[in-house]
Amino acid sequence: MSDTDQAARDAGFDEWLDALADDDPYYLACPDGHGSLPPRRVCPVCGSQTLEQRPLPETGRLETYTITYIPTPSFAEDAPYATAIVDFGPVRLTGQVVDTDFEALEPGLEVTPAVTTTETTGNRLLVFRVR
Numbered sequence: 001m002s003d004t005d006q007a008a009r010d011a012g013f014d015e016w017l018d019a020l021a022d023d024d025p026y027y028l029a030c031p032d033g034h035g036s037l038p039p040r041r042v043c044p045v046c047g048s049q050t051l052e053q054r055p056l057p058e059t060g061r062l063e064t065y066t067i068t069y070i071p072t073p074s075f076a077e078d079a080p081y082a083t084a085i086v087d088f089g090p091v092r093l094t095g096q097v098v099d100t101d102f103e104a105l106e107p108g109l110e111v112t113p114a115v116t117t118t119e120t121t122g123n124r125l126l127v128f129r130v131r
């Protein structure tokens, strides 16, 4: 991947984080209803290039999670943390679950997405909060 492609990808995801931070999150849907997220430009299931923005459901359900005690350097100050895959119906999102005890985490838990910054680098991050 070239630097230009990487920049385009980062910009696409940045815009998506902006929308989420503005309380206006969305996902991309092809005419057949397959869901995906920016920076994708083609449907990952059927290859359609006709993607339209639809509102992301307000809550998702925790599908699975892992707890990281020994992080990579860019998350050194954040550990330990839980990384979860959350099912929003048409799309799945991956992010950290914040403001909760790890003991409270279980599949099926209802969570809402939000944007925060990491303790270590200050980079923006997709997170989930338990409802």
Ligand SMILES: [Zn+2]
Binding pocket: 030, 031, 032, 033, 034, 043, 044, 045, 046, 047, 048
């Ligand atoms: Zn599709």
